[in-house]
Amino acid sequence: MMAEYSPEYVGTVTRYVFVESPSMTPGELALRAYEASEGVLIKETCFGLQVTGDPESVDRLIEEIRTFDPSHIFVKDRGFPPGDPRRCRANLGGARPGYLGHEREFRILRYITRGLEELDRRGEEAEVPEEPAPPVREKKPKLDIKRLQELIETEES
């Protein structure tokens, strides 16, 4: 028989705050965020913060957090509240599901930072000289029949 489910943190939103900055660590970010938190739940992580609270308070806090280091702080929504036993690695062990995706994009953040700074520098003249990249739908090369044969033979041996 299926058990009943009573959710926690109903009506709140949770957001991740990532910091990839040469001048600010997640610890410093957390300290400054606590000062401005006004009742929003803040959890420090290795990459930044998780903030949880009612939508208006979280929006206000995020707006303030972004001003600390605008081009090095990145924010995204999270579906689960912090420490949820279904996601928290304290219960599951290993990396939290979703962490590997973050890790992959984290490596690209420095290029995005560069883009944001460059557009800021150009200001109003930030017209894109070239059109946005046209739709790219590359066809993957088909598997060569000889290669397929090799794969089958390797598998069989």
Place this chain on the structure above:
Amino acid sequence: MAKVFIYPATSLILSDLVARFGHKPLGAALGIRERIQTAGVDSPPLQITPEEPKRGLKYAAVEVPSGVRGRMAIYGPLLEEAEAAIIVTDADLAFGCMGCARTDELILFSLRQSGIPILELKYPTNEEEGVQFVAAVKKFLAGLENGGEA
């Protein structure tokens, strides 16, 4: 403020840029949050209950595997809500099991069929591409009917 669907739906970069330039990113977290915060039958980890594949019938035929229909119950309403979309075409982080892979294909197909404005990009691999990436996103978002701050 326009509602912009992002693909990969869990993308930090797209979610941040869309919000930063004054629009609302529609990603997986919104659909998951809705389920996590709704009382009902306990069905960890994502609260996908047997009801979800039924709801998914709106977006995929009955012979489509329930794994795809269940996922479409999360993404379908977001696709309906979307007024624009940004797609990263080389998102290797968006891999998954066959259910995820087929759902991703259906999401992209549905977006392209819907007729909403779509920006397709590749992840930047150097600083110059980073500038182009951000500029393209900013220009696309600024061109949407519902304004924004871009």
